[in-house]
Amino acid sequence: MSRLTILLLFLPFSSIAQLQWKKVDDLFGSLPASVHVYKTMDSLDGKPHIAYYLEANLNDRQLTFTVDTTYQRRLKPSQFYEKNEQPLLVVNTTFFSFATNQNLNVVIRNKKLLGYNIHTINGRGKDTFTYRHPLGSAIGISKDRKADIAWLYTDSSTRYAYAYQGAIPALKDSLISFSKENAIRSIQQSWPPKVRVRMDFGPWKMKTAVGGGPVLIQNGEIRISNNEEIKFAGKAIDDKHPRTAMGYTKDNKLIILVIEGRNPGKAEGATLTQEAQMLKDLGCWEALNLDGGGSSCMLVNGKETIKVSDTGGQRPVPAVFLIQQKK
Numbered sequence: 001m002s003r004l005t006i007l008l009l010f011l012p013f014s015s016i017a018q019l020q021w022k023k024v025d026d027l028f029g030s031l032p033a034s035v036h037v038y039k040t041m042d043s044l045d046g047k048p049h050i051a052y053y054l055e056a057n058l059n060d061r062q063l064t065f066t067v068d069t070t071y072q073r074r075l076k077p078s079q080f081y082e083k084n085e086q087p088l089l090v091v092n093t094t095f096f097s098f099a100t101n102q103n104l105n106v107v108i109r110n111k112k113l114l115g116y117n118i119h120t121i122n123g124r125g126k127d128t129f130t131y132r133h134p135l136g137s138a139i140g141i142s143k144d145r146k147a148d149i150a151w152l153y154t155d156s157s158t159r160y161a162y163a164y165q166g167a168i169p170a171l172k173d174s175l176i177s178f179s180k181e182n183a184i185r186s187i188q189q190s191w192p193p194k195v196r197v198r199m200d201f202g203p204w205k206m207k208t209a210v211g212g213g214p215v216l217i218q219n220g221e222i223r224i225s226n227n228e229e230i231k232f233a234g235k236a237i238d239d240k241h242p243r244t245a246m247g248y249t250k251d252n253k254l255i256i257l258v259i260e261g262r263n264p265g266k267a268e269g270a271t272l273t274q275e276a277q278m279l280k281d282l283g284c285w286e287a288l289n290l291d292g293g294g295s296s297c298m299l300v301n302g303k304e305t306i307k308v309s310d311t312g313g314q315r316p317v318p319a320v321f322l323i324q325q326k327k
Contacts, residue, residue, distance in 0.1 A: 018281045019044070021053070028300040032325055034060035035088065037300055044274060047240075050260040050267040052298065052305040053282065054089060056323055058145045058252045064324040065141045065254070066208050067093070067109045074101050074316035077297045089323035090299040091256055092244055093210040095291045096318045105211025106138045106154050106161055107319050113161060115319060116154040117211060119178040121170070121230055133178040133186065134170035134230050137213045139246050139288045140206030147248035149215055149286040150204055151225075153183040163204035166190075167215065167225035210246075210321050212290035216276035217247055220285050224272055231289075232272070240269035242296035242309050246321070247279050247287025255282055256321070258298040260306035267306070291317070 021038040025031050034057035043049055056063060068080055075083065077090045084090075094105040094115060107115030117136035123129065135151040138161070142148070150163035162180060164187055171178070171186035187201055214226040226237050242261035248254050257279060261269020270278070272289060279287040294310035295317055308314050 019051075019278065024052075028303055030301070031088070032060065032062060034063065035323070037305070039305075044268075044270060047268045048266050049270070050263075050306060051257065051270075051278065053255055053257040054298070054300060056089075056254045056256075058141065058147060058248070058254050062326045063088070064322075064326065065145075066322050066324065067107055067210055067319060068322060069103060069107050069109070069114050069319040070101070072101055074318050076314040076316050077299050077320060078302070078314055079316075080320045080322070081299055081302050084322055084324070086302060087322045087324040088301060089256070089321075091258065091321050092295045092297050092317045093290050093321050094212060094317075094319045101318050103318050105136055105213070106152055106209060107211070108140065108161065108206050108209035111143075111205065111207050113154060113156070113159075115211070116156060117152055119153070120176055130172060130174055131176055132170040132172050132230060133182060134228060135164060135168060135183065135186070136211050137167075137215045137225065137229060137288055138209050138211035139248075139286075140204060140209030141254075142205065143207045145252070147252070147254060147286075148204075148206070149218075149247075149288050151215075151228075152204060152211070153180055155180065160203035160205060161209070162201060164201045167223075167228040169228055170230055210290070210319060212288055214272070215286070215288050216245065216272065217279050217284045217287035220250075220280070222273070222276045222280055224276060226272065237272040240271055241292050242269050242294070242306065243272075243275045243292040244290040244296045244298070245275055245279060245287055246290060247282075247284035249283045250285045253283075255279065255284055255287070256298065257282075258296055258306045259292075260309075261296075262293075262309035263307060
């Protein structure tokens, strides 16, 4: 047996067996030349699997990238589709509260903050009187059509979200409130001892943005920031579910991925790690997980891609990401 053969035997399977994607533009009516839709039905770790992704060129001036959100109510993606005059794409985004219908992550439309990250998580058990304060992640698109993923501090008293370009451990204290000064302190505490680091924390002037988490891809490599963002407890990142994610490539292509799941015998979903591997294989420089499960839904020209997992059909959500084509 050659040394190369031995090496290949010990490489992780996902690193040598990429999924095969088929262009399926013709299933979704008329699409601009800068937008394409792809589908895979290749098995994932030997399990049945279905996923779609849409690729859009951010440089195309005939495309508008925006969001829509509601106040104290939720709408199905198909309702957002009709409400926004039948855009090219509608996809779910933020995590939210079922009790209040509130977005739990940032939403920015036309440079205006419409939704905010939740920065305080109550402790449990022996830590009942302590709180953890994470910076939540988001993907944004600037007026110059450049995408970015960052970790944000948001507050209704500030005009802009404040961004840091790295995942940091959540600040832990006995204070239920979390200020911008606290965010700066938590960033400084993440620096190595006796090392001076330039404070790269300032206004994140995005035209459009939606939050979720955790971040999956950083600088072209899989780096899942779940421990810093405290999105999923314990080994939950290894559970298979329907997934929604967004990322971008170095050549300014936006990638929107949806993975079907909870459909026994046809599509079992993916773990966060598997989702991250897909996005890396698609060439994402940075990528972000969004709300999944029963919320995962992507419409292209009003037509569903994956089969949604809720038995009642599309789940109402408080915010969606949209791509509109100028007429």
